[in-house]
Amino acid sequence: MPTTNTKGKSIDSLIAPANAPHPLASGELADFKVGVDTVIFSVDTEQHRLLVLLVLRHQAPFSDYWSLPGALVRVGESLEDAADRVLTEKIRVNNLYLEQLFTFGGPNRDPRESADAYNVRYLSVSHFALVRFEDTALIADGVSGIAWYPLSRVPQLAFDHNQILTYGYQRLRNKLQYSPVAFDVLPETFTLSDVYQLYTTVLGEGFSDYSNFRTRLLKLGILQDTGVKTSRGAGRPASLYRFDAEAFEPLKDRPMVFL
């Protein structure tokens, strides 16, 4: 979906694309409203589930459908501001990772386009976010439904939001493997198996052996052992570690693999 390979496409097909321009108004510029839809993930390591935040729509179109949290960009507001606003309107959260995903902008992706006379188009700059589950309070305004859905039980969503969600999930998996986003969403100090739990719930069991994961993670040298031990029920107490941002700095932009 994000890529287009037009190898061998002839010039003719490029000049007269399959979905031809609107006959009446070809050449005229389209007017847009710009929406920011955000795929907000969190990981419930207790229950070993990956969750997505969904909101229930109350207006047409797609009334009574669940959808990704979103908002339309206001005057003077940057895309990033709008994405932040979506987050803070729905949840209270201190620790998060946020990134732009993809921009969906085909005509007729939003039924409102044909409904009103002004021929305004709706474009969605989708984002994806990872937030700390334990540290997140949903803002229940009583009226609008809002809920964490396990990824496996997400229903049919409004607009093209299922597509966006699928893409966001892919991106989450990639990010987790190639960059230390996990530590943006873990507590200040954490055990190595906390990290492992997070990875397995997102990437699935068997992406790596625990002890090998351990070894590789420590070899990166981006974790500091605080020396403090924590005991959670039975079993040997675990060391608490801290993410060392300075040690990570030189590794930035460099390809790294946790898997």
Add this chain to the structure above:
Amino acid sequence: MPTTNTKGKSIDSLIAPANAPHPLASGELADFKVGVDTVIFSVDTEQHRLLVLLVLRHQAPFSDYWSLPGALVRVGESLEDAADRVLTEKIRVNNLYLEQLFTFGGPNRDPRESADAYNVRYLSVSHFALVRFEDTALIADGVSGIAWYPLSRVPQLAFDHNQILTYGYQRLRNKLQYSPVAFDVLPETFTLSDVYQLYTTVLGEGFSDYSNFRTRLLKLGILQDTGVKTSRGAGRPASLYRFDAEAFEPLKDRPMVFL
């Protein structure tokens, strides 16, 4: 630039962001025109140079500055159609790879926003493309300047186009290492050193030994030896290979490294 890490950002700073909304009209939706700006790369393996396509602007703003080829999205036109249009308006090309890059949409990134009274914002959905150099004819309409610039000699560009270009270059390097885009831009049959030349001009000398590159590339099993030999001047004739799309199919989405 594409990512935002807001770890530790307090709720307050999220509610009242640094660049506060427009005082007069907070809460009102912004109206957008949507542009598609494309970073078009090609590789001149003869001269061992990576080239970017630039066009000279003739209207304000940024008159007489070079800029990335772009266009504003028309009524009924999808983002992808618009990107195709940008390509076909500037060059004639049969073989290319095209992908969406990033959407830049902060207020005041385009001087026109303040110039007109309607408070229309300009948003840029940037794309990047890789095209076959030998197979590409620039469309010189006599009036507008259009030229291939070696990446190292790109001047100060209009708008935030230098930023977009930088990001596009990064993406090109990544794509080359993790996916077979190179074959979208190579002739139907090619020698292994054709591939190597392409890689070294983009990634730089010394990203890999030639013979190791060879071995790894062949081990992937996605190239068919046609058996045909080609002789280019002195030296032993080289085998011509063909990209095997079917053999690649199962490797799709799987992480692969050419480097």
Add this chain to the structure above:
DNA sequence: GCAAAAGTGTTCCGACTACACCCATGC
């Protein structure tokens, strides 16, 4: 003691590096 969880070590094997070397052509 035993189960549970954390942490260490070891063996095997494939992959990548850095070369040296052979092959086929033009001149």
Add this chain to the structure above:
DNA sequence: GCATGGGTGTAGTCGGAACACTTTTGC
């Protein structure tokens, strides 16, 4: 012949996979 570029082979080394084993706790 010899220069030029194409193509093959190999020895050393690094790192990951799999799994056995040890340590420290709760009960």
